[in-house]
Amino acid sequence: MTTVAHPTETDIDLLGHLYRRAGFGATREQLESYAGRSYEDTVETLLNPDPKRDIQDDVMERYIHGEGPPIFVAGWLYRMINTEAQLQEKMALFWHHVFATGLVKNEHVLSAKNQIKMFRQNGMGDMTTILNDLSRDPAMLFWLDNNENRNGEPNENYGRELLELFSIGVGNYSEQDIKDASRAFTGWTFEQPPPLYPHGYYPAKFLFREDDHDNGEKTFLGVTGNLNGGDIIDIIVKSPASARFICRHLYNFFVADEPQVPSWNDVPPLDPEGIATMEAKYMETGGDIREVLRVMLNSDFFKAARFKKVKSPTEFIVGVLKLVGSQSEMAPGMTKYASAISVMGQQLLDPPTVEGWHTGGEWIDGGNLTERVNFAVDEIGDGAAPGIQAIIQRVKDSEALGSSESIVTAVLAETGSVEVSERTLQALKDFADDAAGEDDAIRVIRLLRLAVATPEYQFA
DSSP states (O other): OOOEESSOOOHHHHHHHHHHHSOOOOOOOHHHHHHTTTTHHOOOOOOOHGGGGSSSSHHHHHHSSSSHHHHHHHHHHHHHOOOHHHHHHHHHHHHHHHHHHHHHHHHHHHHHHHHHHHHHHHSHHHHHHHHHHHHHHHHHHTTTTTOOOTTBBBOHHHHHHHHHHTOTTTSSHHHHHHHHHHHTTEEEEEEEESSSSSTTOOOEEEOOOGGGGSSOOEEEETESSOOOOOHHHHHHHTTTTHHHHHHHHHHHHHHHHOOOOOTTTTTTOOOOOHHHHHHHHHHHHHHHHHHHHHHTTTTTHHHHTTTOOOOOOHHHHHHHHHHHTTSOOOOTTTTHHHHHHHHHTTOOTOSSSSSOOOOGGGSSSSSEEEHHHHHHHHHHSSSHHHHHHHHHHHHHHHHGGGGGHHHHHHHHHHTTTEEEEHHHHHHHHHHHHHHTSSSSSHHHHHHHHHTSSSGGGOOO
């Protein structure tokens, strides 16, 4: 597909790319306010968010409270839209996809909520801590049956998925490695919380049962000894296979769509050199995810990968809501967006399988694309939302209303400087010409609706 790069400020467009990938997008007004800093400084701000400037839990509970899954998802979406800690929230979504854990089995929404909070807190930490916290997480312990993993009666579900889907990938371990890893995690369970009724959810807490733990000799990835779960994780993190697997996941999520995970043992990466650069930093730092992200976000391969990823339903909806500006204040109605994401194929807190969601082009198969277009057009609506009003004013102030080319360029800049095909560009210009006699505000609103309905707007 031939694309047309529009004559907008390169630094602003690069920041827009950064915030679409390391966050959930940013308005043109926000990007212009960030443009006074260097790109590298902006990356550092994303990597090291100020906790005092994040949305505080007590504020969230005051305005979006309750215990049902849609209520929690609504609160999470509000964070995605409004927090300044954009990368921190994006990493929580990343790990939720990689360490897929579903309410369809767990049915304990507080544990699901606490798992996401854990990803928010440690998602840019070191891989050893991340995997240790995951292995002690009650939602995961129950999801993959490690609460039933006992000395003499090992349950291999968690040990298998830890290797296959969470850390090193198929082809890098043996069945015996699975068995001995599972023995190492015997006795890792959780305290059963009090019943839900009549007082609501209580948190579940990690519990190590010494009497259920197998203290026998084990061999894992060539290391022999009385290994426990922490030892298994230490060995995993030091493995080059872990570096390859985690870095390919990060590349797939932040840079460009890769083939689906089950094929990775047979299908090489699309950008072996880029992923190798990330792997080297992973191995050098002992799995420090923040350091890997720093290398990735500052790389030429990241900067060049504009519009090479299909937005997930969550990214799509949050990006539209940031554009529209209708959810910048605490207000009723956020739960409807939890349902909208599900309709588009991504039910947060309930991934379809332990593999997580299939990504890339599968997000826009069949009716999902229609749902996305209708959602974006409906949210822009009659243009009364504050974000749309601000866009209208900026387009007017820029004196871009004089020609079809200038108004189309201005509108595309407001929607993320989307790079469109010659065919799409001509259709937008023709529409602008046909609407030349309309009120300026209506003309901008209608062009915005058309812009978010283009195939190109589906890409980040």
